[in-house]
Amino acid sequence: MRKVWRVARTEYLNLVRSKAFLIGVFLMPVLMGGAIALQALVGDKVDLRDRRVAVLDRTGTLLATLEEAARFRNEHGIRKDGVQAAPRFVVEDAADADVASLSDRVRGGDLFAYVVIDEGVIAGDEGAEISYHTQTPTFRDLPEWIRIVLNGRIRQERFRAAGLDEALVERLGRPAPLRQYGLAKVTSTGEVKKEKVDEFAVFGVPAIAMFLLFALVMMAAPALLNNVLEEKIQRIAEVLVASVSPFELFLGKLLGTVFVSWTLSLLYIGGGLFVAGHYGVLDRVPFPLLGWFLLFQLMALLIFGSIFSAIGAACSELRDAQSMMTPAMLIVMFPIFVWFIVLRSPDSPFAVGASLFPPATPFLMLLRIAIPPGPAAWEIVVAVAATALFTVFCVWAAAKIFRIGILMQGQPPSLRKLLRWVRAASE
Amino acid sequence: MDAAVRLTDVTKTYGAHRAVDALSFTVPRGSIFGFIGPNGSGKTTTLRLILHILYPDSGGIEVLGRAGRRAANDRVGYLPEERGLYRKMTVRRVLAYYAGLKGMGARDARREAAAWLERLGLAAWADRKVEALSKGMQQKVQFIATVLARPELVILDEPFSGLDPVNLEVLREVILELKRQGITVVFSSHDMSKAEELSDTICMIYRGRKVLDGTLEQIQDRYGMDTVRVRAGGGAGALEGIPGVQKVRDLGQVQEVRYGGDPQELLKALVARTRVERFEVARPSLHDIFIRIAGPAAAEEGDGGA
Numbered sequence: 001m002r003k004v005w006r007v008a009r010t011e012y013l014n015l016v017r018s019k020a021f022l023i024g025v026f027l028m029p030v031l032m033g034g035a036i037a038l039q040a041l042v043g044d045k046v047d048l049r050d051r052r053v054a055v056l057d058r059t060g061t062l063l064a065t066l067e068e069a070a071r072f073r074n075e076h077g078i079r080k081d082g083v084q085a086a087p088r089f090v091v092e093d094a095a096d097a098d099v100a101s102l103s104d105r106v107r108g109g110d111l112f113a114y115v116v117i118d119e120g121v122i123a124g125d126e127g128a129e130i131s132y133h134t135q136t137p138t139f140r141d142l143p144e145w146i147r148i149v150l151n152g153r154i155r156q157e158r159f160r161a162a163g164l165d166e167a168l169v170e171r172l173g174r175p176a177p178l179r180q181y182g183l184a185k186v187t188s189t190g191e192v193k194k195e196k197v198d199e200f201a202v203f204g205v206p207a208i209a210m211f212l213l214f215a216l217v218m219m220a221a222p223a224l225l226n227n228v229l230e231e232k233i234q235r236i237a238e239v240l241v242a243s244v245s246p247f248e249l250f251l252g253k254l255l256g257t258v259f260v261s262w263t264l265s266l267l268y269i270g271g272g273l274f275v276a277g278h279y280g281v282l283d284r285v286p287f288p289l290l291g292w293f294l295l296f297q298l299m300a301l302l303i304f305g306s307i308f309s310a311i312g313a314a315c316s317e318l319r320d321a322q323s324m325m326t327p328a329m330l331i332v333m334f335p336i337f338v339w340f341i342v343l344r345s346p347d348s349p350f351a352v353g354a355s356l357f358p359p360a361t362p363f364l365m366l367l368r369i370a371i372p373p374g375p376a377a378w379e380i381v382v383a384v385a386a387t388a389l390f391t392v393f394c395v396w397a398a399a400k401i402f403r404i405g406i407l408m409q410g411q412p413p414s415l416r417k418l419l420r421w422v423r424a425a426s427e
Numbered sequence: 428m429d430a431a432v433r434l435t436d437v438t439k440t441y442g443a444h445r446a447v448d449a450l451s452f453t454v455p456r457g458s459i460f461g462f463i464g465p466n467g468s469g470k471t472t473t474l475r476l477i478l479h480i481l482y483p484d485s486g487g488i489e490v491l492g493r494a495g496r497r498a499a500n501d502r503v504g505y506l507p508e509e510r511g512l513y514r515k516m517t518v519r520r521v522l523a524y525y526a527g528l529k530g531m532g533a534r535d536a537r538r539e540a541a542a543w544l545e546r547l548g549l550a551a552w553a554d555r556k557v558e559a560l561s562k563g564m565q566q567k568v569q570f571i572a573t574v575l576a577r578p579e580l581v582i583l584d585e586p587f588s589g590l591d592p593v594n595l596e597v598l599r600e601v602i603l604e605l606k607r608q609g610i611t612v613v614f615s616s617h618d619m620s621k622a623e624e625l626s627d628t629i630c631m632i633y634r635g636r637k638v639l640d641g642t643l644e645q646i647q648d649r650y651g652m653d654t655v656r657v658r659a660g661g662g663a664g665a666l667e668g669i670p671g672v673q674k675v676r677d678l679g680q681v682q683e684v685r686y687g688g689d690p691q692e693l694l695k696a697l698v699a700r701t702r703v704e705r706f707e708v709a710r711p712s713l714h715d716i717f718i719r720i721a722g723p724a725a726a727e728e729g730d731g732g733a
Contacts, residue, residue, distance in 0.1 A: 002530070003528060006527045006528060018515070234512070234514065235507060235510065236511035236512065236513060237511070238475075238480065239511045239525065240511075242478045242480055243505075243525070243529050244528055245497060407475075407480065
């Protein structure tokens with residue numbers, strides 16, 4: 001055990017002292033913050049060129065409505081804080097034109113789109129429609145705007161034709177609002193309180209917890225692959241296993257990685273708590289969740305650290321390792337693919353299954369625990385037990401592969417050979 | 428005899444390939460033991476077996492009196508054939524780490540490392556990263572890592588390959604110094620002349636099997652005094668057709684002759700033919716003995732990992 005400790009300590013110091021680690025520590029939040037900032041920045045960058053639309057109006061009345069609405073919108077509706085925030089819509093009468101020449105004008109860039117309004121749309125005739133033609137169907141603002149403007153006018157026309165007072169219909173048709181609350185709580189005075197849904201606690205905390213766990217595991221575990229591979233390529237492994245058993249070496253490396261990841265936790269969670277304290281919102285920090293976080297972090301690191309070290313030990317070249325990485329990365333990415341499904345419906349059979357059966361359990365169970373009211377106690381017990389068993393299995397199997405692979409050179413083994421290594425009688 | 432290493436009928440196979448075949452030998456404590464044979468004859472596999480990096484299919488291995496696996500590894504220093512150092516670590520840290528893995532205390536390791544670095548002229552490089560060192564310097568660092576934790580047994584796999592003459596001399600001196608301190612040294616080499624110079628005891632293997640072992644004198648005695656070194660007018664041609672000449676190894680200026688009868692007869696025959704400049708009755712070289720045992724084809728065998 002002393003040697004395991006010695007390996008872990010050196011691995012830890014080597015990693016923590018490296019420039020890459022220091023840069024990574026600062027880069028992760030900077031990148032995440034940067035991505036959000038970039039999105040906010042790019043979100044404002046709207047293409048402000050005029051959108052010219054030709055209208056072939058067969059009703060004879062709707063064109064004027066559209067022209068009037070466009071004029072009003074261009075004067076009052078496209079400015080935000082005094083600057084133009086949306087493109088102008090320019091409506092053009094195309095009564096004498098045919099669709100072929102209009103299409104040519106769209107192709108030539110002179111027009112953005114053209115619209116054909118069938119005669120029967122006001123009466124609501126079967127098959128009558130407003131057809132919108134463009135080369136840029138991804139720009140949704142213009143057709144949406146046309147739909148709303150024309151339908152408002154068409155409704156007015158239909159009410160008038162039916163002799164109804166539009167204001168009255170509007171009032172009678174007003175929907176009742178639906179607002180979301182938590183469960184009722186009875187206070188000590190017997191008063192029943194309505195609780196508003198805390199969006200941060202319901203969506204923010206689970207998402208932050210899971211993605212932070214994912215980031216911390218991914219910042220530490222894949223490094224083991226390169227680390228083991230380098231020792232193989234540089235022939236350091238042989239020197240090491242002459243002093244420590246391959247299992248001690250493997251365990252030391254895993255522990256070193258766990259310590260690195262825990263150090264990151266300390267930095268980020270500590271930093272987060274500090275910021276929360278600064279803004280006086282410490283009471284909104286879910287402290288019990290921190291305990292689960294650290295437990296699942298440990299298990300995730302042991303599972304994925306084992307997988308990545310085994311790949312490193314089985315390969316002799318970076319190229320081979322990269323091709324073996326792909327299936328491993330799919331397993332690793334699984335929680336990222338499904339987290340939103342679990343968040344939306346945390347007690348669905350899929351969510352329960354995925355959070356009870358490894359290897360995604362550390363991430364998905366943490367996510368479910370973080371979503372109020374949380375899973376049943378037995379589910380947590382089963383998930384932790386299953387994950388712990390799976391962790392032991394991964395470490396055991398990876399140790400076997402590591403023991404044989406670390407001294408092998410040349411061709412990487414086939415899957416069948418890897419399985420034989422795992423099954424091989426222990427030393 | 429007190430043995431540092433004792434192998435009894437050790438066999439190790441890789442698939443169908445028998446890397447080591449029923450090998451037995453004993454390394455006396457405090458001696459320099461040369462383990463020789465051409466490349467690919469099973470030397471590295473045997474050394475890894477002694478270190479318990481590999482496990483034999485059958486047979487017994489006892490190291491420093493312990494038969495248990497790895498039990499004695501902390502008292503064994505190992506220099507692998509392919510050097511392995513962390514390129515991004517400083518020399519001092521690598522040495523401290525390797526010594527620590529042998530169970531040496533940090534302060535003790537620091538002091539010992541400083542002394543060795545001083546001795547091998549690397550003191551100024553102690554805080555540089557390994558990758559900044561020349562290949563020769565890295566080899567010295569690797570050697571220090573091997574002997575730093577004061578092992579009782581030092582195992583050197585091809586320690587002389589790739590060394591320049593100056594470093595070769597340094598290494599020879601250090602090995603002799605280790606012997607004076609009572610440390611057992613086992614080294615492997617495909618270069619038989621190196622083994623001849625240094626070893627107290629020699630074990631020669633070929634294709635995984637032991638073909639010869641014992642002290643140099645014992646071996647040479649066994650193979651007799653039938654070798655004669657000759658320098659004569661006409662070179663190798665002068666020896667042709669003389670009865671009793673079994674084999675001529677032409678070294679250019681000198682010919683090494685294996686002669687079946689009394690060397691005096693050979694001298695007479697030669698003098699009758701040509702002018703003799705040098706005539707020496709010698710013991711056969713290890714190389715010569717090896718060829719005799721393994722056949723001429725063995726000398727040509729090279730490549731393929733040992």
